[in-house]
Amino acid sequence: MKALSLRQLSKTYQNGVHALKGIDLDVDEGDFFALLGPNGAGKSTAIGIVSSLVNKTSGTVSVFGHSIDNEIEAAKSCLGVVPQEINFNQFEKVSTILLNQAGFYGIPRPVARERMEYWLNQLQLWDKREAISRSLSGGMKRRLMIARALIHEPQLLILDEPTAGVDIEVRRSMWEFLRRINEQGTTIILTTHYLEEAETLCRHIAIIDEGRIIENDRMSTVLRKLHTETFVLNLRAPLRAPLVLPGYRVSAPDETTLEVEVSKEQNLNEIFAALSVAGGEVVSMRNKANRLEELFMRLVEGRDVGSGEPVAQAATP
């Protein structure tokens, strides 16, 4: 069963902006799916259409087999949405927000209270249940929106940049939480600008740009398309002799740092061997950018993913 299926989905706004240009997308039940794209690419429009907050221009959408055209109530029952912007009544108490949302999904009040306690505990907000939502911190507000989206136990949870603006500790605890509910059976679609987040959590990825899907595959398959990676090498001391490394693109931001671009056909042993000859001692090494980030930039900038042709070059300190 497909958790979400989009066919030729298009959206043209009244101001003429063609936000979606006939996209096709399938998300399998149980998947953890990343929908990525630069600002204005059409991610939020697609999510808005699925969650009935934006009218589509053409195409079809079905959620767990229920079309939003003729089974809208069934489709909505399967869906939980965590939007990008805060959209709860900031004058209401945390408990009121959750109990009302449960009510809109037909959950009787006694059951809603049990679920509220469960999800607020899960998201470490139970102590804040009587707080006016406006008084919560940014991270707490995000967690409240997640609790609200889960109060009716949706089969498909869509999160539109859920960790935007939260500190790294909260972000990582959210990752753990999302991974856990995904393992327990909830299908998750995530949009994010933190590509490390997508790479860490998601098994499938689609990249949308200018209203079109430009990549849609398993995460591991997509990452294999990245032909070159840039490594940053930190040296204990400046090199004593010139570095001779033909076929590699090497740059030196400062005298104890080297950046080396390595293609799939090349290897790190050659670099270390050349560094030994030049009297360099490597104390640490890291990827210059997250792998997915590098791939994303190349796809969005229209560069060929496999275009990292090595340039014969020798850098000297």
Next chain:
Amino acid sequence: MSESPARTPGASPGSHAEVTTADRMRRARRVGFATIVIREFSRIMRIWGQTLVPPVITATLYFIIFGNLIGSRIGEMGGFTYLQYIAPGLIMMSVITNSYGNVVSSFFGAKFGRHIEELLVSPLPNWLIVLGYVTGGVLRGLLVGLIVSIIALFFTHLHVEHPFIVIAAVLLTSVVFALGGFVNAVFAKNFDQITFVPTFILTPMTYLGGVFYSISMLPGWAQTVSKANPILYMVNAFRYGFLGRSDVDVGFSFAIMIVSVVVLFAACVWLMNRGTGTRE
């Protein structure tokens, strides 16, 4: 975030896997409607200083100034004291203003704060969302109407000639203006636009709708113009329920109210289905 035992969607406290989709939909509608109404009523009571106190003060001033001070010099109107004559009109004016005001401010506030999205993403059908908000408006209208009626009793005797007509007229009028408030809120893009209609359209129409006088006192052309004002029919139907006297045909008045309810409700649901003012 805290560790939890393994669980699957629908396995949380109170889940009933055997419940069918149709059962779930019916329950969602019943509970969802009650949730909207309870939320609206809670809002009315939470901000009672804005919702209940101002109409009480306004009505008291009207009864003191128009009823006691000026009314005593006007004498009888249609066989009743002036205070008895205007009391139904003042009650109806409060009902109209508050039914309209509750829905327009609550629904526009939900749009402005974006928490209307909580309802839009839920499985509740649009007609039920409209019904929920309108019920909230009617509750406030009737509550204020009741309070103003009690205040009226401090100033005059309220004789009720036809109780059923009183109830039917106030209920239908309240529904009409709650629906009107919903339409206003749907189209409003800022706070100015939710005060424009009450200030520049509703208030003049109410004052010219026979609250303070009988249109038989007006010249012929003014009577004809007055008869184009739907509020005239509502006020007179309500007054007929109290005093047994009306400037217009009561049956026609009820026809206008019923048609207005049907047309406005259909318009509200159509606007919601279309996404006017709520969806992009």
